[in-house]
Amino acid sequence: MHKEHYMKNETLKVLLKRVVSSLIVLFLLITFIFILLRISPGDPTDKFISPKLSPHLLAHVRDSFNLNSTIWDQYESFVVNLCKGDFGISYNYRMPVFTVVLEYLRFTLIFSIISFAIQIGFGFLLAIISVQKINGTVDRIFSRLSLVIYAVPSFVIGVFLIYLFSVSLKILPSSGLSSFDSADYSFLQSFFDYAKHMVLPLMTLSLGGIAVFYKYLRDNLEETYNKPFVLNFRANGVDERTILLKHIIPNAIGPLIAVAGVELGLLFGGALITEVIFALPGMGRLTINAILSRDYPLVVGCTFVSGVLVILSNLAADLLKAKIDKRLVKRILN
Amino acid sequence: MRTNIKIWQFIVGICAIIFLVRVVEIYNSIELFLKFLKLLFFVDTSATIDHLNFMLIDNFISAIFIISLPVFIYFKRKRIKLIQEKLNITSAVILVLIAFFIFAPIISETNPDFEKNLNMTKLLPPLSEVKVLSLVKEENAQQDELWQFLKLKDEVIKNSFDESIIFVDSVKSGSEVTYYQKGIATQIDSAKVKYVGNKPLVHKEIFLLGTDELGRDIFSRLIYGARISLFVGFASVIITMILGLSLGFFAGFSGGFIDSALSRFTDMLLAFPVIFLIVLILALFGNSLISVIIVLGFSGWMSLFKIVRGEVISMKEKEYFISAKMIGLSNYRLLVKEVMPVIAASIVVNLVFQYGNVILAEAALSFLGLGTGSNYPSWGQMIEAGQNYLTSAWWMIFFPGIILFITLFAANDLGKKINSYYNPRIQSW
Numbered sequence: 001m002h003k004e005h006y007m008k009n010e011t012l013k014v015l016l017k018r019v020v021s022s023l024i025v026l027f028l029l030i031t032f033i034f035i036l037l038r039i040s041p042g043d044p045t046d047k048f049i050s051p052k053l054s055p056h057l058l059a060h061v062r063d064s065f066n067l068n069s070t071i072w073d074q075y076e077s078f079v080v081n082l083c084k085g086d087f088g089i090s091y092n093y094r095m096p097v098f099t100v101v102l103e104y105l106r107f108t109l110i111f112s113i114i115s116f117a118i119q120i121g122f123g124f125l126l127a128i129i130s131v132q133k134i135n136g137t138v139d140r141i142f143s144r145l146s147l148v149i150y151a152v153p154s155f156v157i158g159v160f161l162i163y164l165f166s167v168s169l170k171i172l173p174s175s176g177l178s179s180f181d182s183a184d185y186s187f188l189q190s191f192f193d194y195a196k197h198m199v200l201p202l203m204t205l206s207l208g209g210i211a212v213f214y215k216y217l218r219d220n221l222e223e224t225y226n227k228p229f230v231l232n233f234r235a236n237g238v239d240e241r242t243i244l245l246k247h248i249i250p251n252a253i254g255p256l257i258a259v260a261g262v263e264l265g266l267l268f269g270g271a272l273i274t275e276v277i278f279a280l281p282g283m284g285r286l287t288i289n290a291i292l293s294r295d296y297p298l299v300v301g302c303t304f305v306s307g308v309l310v311i312l313s314n315l316a317a318d319l320l321k322a323k324i325d326k327r328l329v330k331r332i333l334n
Numbered sequence: 335m336r337t338n339i340k341i342w343q344f345i346v347g348i349c350a351i352i353f354l355v356r357v358v359e360i361y362n363s364i365e366l367f368l369k370f371l372k373l374l375f376f377v378d379t380s381a382t383i384d385h386l387n388f389m390l391i392d393n394f395i396s397a398i399f400i401i402s403l404p405v406f407i408y409f410k411r412k413r414i415k416l417i418q419e420k421l422n423i424t425s426a427v428i429l430v431l432i433a434f435f436i437f438a439p440i441i442s443e444t445n446p447d448f449e450k451n452l453n454m455t456k457l458l459p460p461l462s463e464v465k466v467l468s469l470v471k472e473e474n475a476q477q478d479e480l481w482q483f484l485k486l487k488d489e490v491i492k493n494s495f496d497e498s499i500i501f502v503d504s505v506k507s508g509s510e511v512t513y514y515q516k517g518i519a520t521q522i523d524s525a526k527v528k529y530v531g532n533k534p535l536v537h538k539e540i541f542l543l544g545t546d547e548l549g550r551d552i553f554s555r556l557i558y559g560a561r562i563s564l565f566v567g568f569a570s571v572i573i574t575m576i577l578g579l580s581l582g583f584f585a586g587f588s589g590g591f592i593d594s595a596l597s598r599f600t601d602m603l604l605a606f607p608v609i610f611l612i613v614l615i616l617a618l619f620g621n622s623l624i625s626v627i628i629v630l631g632f633s634g635w636m637s638l639f640k641i642v643r644g645e646v647i648s649m650k651e652k653e654y655f656i657s658a659k660m661i662g663l664s665n666y667r668l669l670v671k672e673v674m675p676v677i678a679a680s681i682v683v684n685l686v687f688q689y690g691n692v693i694l695a696e697a698a699l700s701f702l703g704l705g706t707g708s709n710y711p712s713w714g715q716m717i718e719a720g721q722n723y724l725t726s727a728w729w730m731i732f733f734p735g736i737i738l739f740i741t742l743f744a745a746n747d748l749g750k751k752i753n754s755y756y757n758p759r760i761q762s763w
Contacts, residue, residue, distance in 0.1 A: 272613075
């Protein structure tokens with residue numbers, strides 16, 4: 001009883017330490033980006049100003065963007081606002097940054113969670129299938145295929161899929177989130193419409209991830225199969241199914257969780273290439289457009305949100321790992 | 335997959351094939367080189383140097399190499415162990431890419447930016463033939479040695495423009511020469527046209543892999559694109575290596591505050607998708623060949639840093655390291671003599687994987703329009719341009735996509751092979 005309590009306290013301590021250090025890292029990152037934005041050449045007010053504008057109005061525009069004061073003053077007010085949870089107003093959208101980000105974040109969250117589930121699910125399934133007979137025909141085909149798919153850049157996959165399914169076979173739409181006349185659709189129809197639009201982007205985004213997870217898990221499973229305790233189980237007459245489900249998988253899954261955490265974080269940051277190819281309204285494209293149009297508050301807001309999501313997903317992975325393997329808590333603490 | 339061909343045989347074979355296919359160009363280049371040397375040393379040094387540019391040097395180097403390299407390899411083959419190995423797909427791909435890199439001016443028939451008669455040459459499918467009508471070049475009255483050199487130079491160096499050829503569908507000759515381009519007839523003074531016998535000189539030009547939307551030859555763009563990709567990869571991997579090694583050694587060796595500060599900084603960079611940082615810097619500070627190299631080089635040192643730092647920390651306790659320090663070796667010599675030999679294998683593996691990553695990142699950046707700029711053809715840029723012509727011109731995307739994939743595959747495979755060579759316990763497929 002006492003020991004349980006002790007463990008819990010320890011876990012909490014580790015957790016707190018992680019959260020604090022992550023927040024510091026995040027703050028440093030935002031500061032880094034803030035400074036980078038201010039010292040870069042170019043002026044965000046350029047495209048809001050016409051040459052006919054009077055100097056008085058011009059100063060007013062710059063003033064409204066809070067770009068007239070020194071960098072240090074700007075940074076000070078930025079930090080103060082940040083502590084209040086205010087990221088400022090986006091230059092382009094003329095809305096609070098948070099509202100804009102939330103709109104795009106919704107799509108990214110749904111999209112990346114589905115893709116993540118596909119990656120993990122298929123990777124897991126294929127690894128289990130191929131590990132049934134190591135170095136068998138299926139195993140070899142899958143392994144080779146995973147190496148090939150891993151090497152194909154996602155934009156090549158995306159363009160190839162568009163060529164195959166949209167241009168040649170004409171069965172799936174090539175871009176956007178819904179059809180142009182989707183407003184009249186009933187609920188079921190619009191659901192299928194969304195699904196249809198999501199097939200190609202999800203394939204583009206997930207194929208590489210499936211290959212990575214498959215390779216990782218397959219190697220781990222094989223390594224675990226070669227360990228002496230498996231031989232012991234077999235000698236004692238435990239059936240293969242029980243060995244796989246109860247002993248091999250829990251032992252092999254540890255390193256996978258860390259990889260999965262990193263992958264989920266990357267997905268939350270926005271699948272930049274996929275969103276660009278398929279013209280999807282996600283965080284990746286929002287960030288890029290904000291950078292290209294020098295929408296300073298929006299860039300910082302996007303960075304903050306994806307940074308938080310990255311940290312959260314890494315944290316979740318660590319917690320899950322610690323739950324499976326209690327020894328890890330101590331290792332992190334030391 | 336393994337073959338019975340040895341690596342040196344493959345290298346000699348590639349050079350022989352290039353030599354046989356392009357024997358005229360190589361002969362001209364060598365002649366140009368000899369003329370250049372003669373002018374430089376015996377006639378007019380300053381005027382000759384004025385005509386020296388990158389393309390000329392490039393041409394000289396590839397012409398000299400294509401002759402000397404096979405000879406060198408053949409006579410030294412017993413000395414160099416590496417080229418005695420059996421050839422496999424990965425090494426074959428890498429060797430072909432290196433051949434593209436060195437021999438680009440000789441392999442490609444046209445300049446990668448060559449455009450002419452857009453309506454005739456744009457979006458041609460692979461292996462299509464176009465007739466070319468040759469015009470007479472204006473002759474200069476003065477014909478000294480420098481003029482002869484320049485004339486030969488014009489022939490050898492492929493320019494991005496050429497006034498003396500016209501792409502045509504068909505030609506009719508009378509008192510005036512009439513040529514047809516997509517049904518439009520144009521008349522031209524017959525004095526301007528080159529004649530063979532009493533017919534205008536018309537030859538056929540083959541576009542091996544087709545042309546893009548601006549009528550540029552995709553084959554030569556691919557070859558010059560290989561140059562850019564390999565060069566960007568190489569240059570930024572060197573930056574990565576210097577940064578990762580020195581920072582990792584510094585952090586592990588000194589420990590304390592510096593170590594923890596650097597480690598925190600690394601964590602910060604790893605916490606955020608690096609591609610956004612790269613895009614941010616390139617978009618804000620402008621993208622060019624140099625800035626892409628620097629940014630990619632600076633964005634990849636984190637994993638190398640972690641490897642080196644970890645090794646140095648564990649090495650600090652070992653006797654040989656302590657005694658080397660006691661003898662009084664400087665920090666630089668400690669790094670080179672004591673640390674490097676131990677971690678060389680893992681560094682090489684890391685850098686080879688990093689090389690693949692950089693090539694991929696460069697292509698992705700070009701795809702997003704933030705690459706090395708339109709001055710240099712690049713694979714990612716070609717794919718990006720081909721996207722708009724997906725329905726009408728599949729070859730614009732297919733060939734760069736395939737070559738990019740093969741390159742990345744070879745880089746990954748090479749890294750894996752080196753890894754399993756140094757750590758035989760790791761199973762490789």
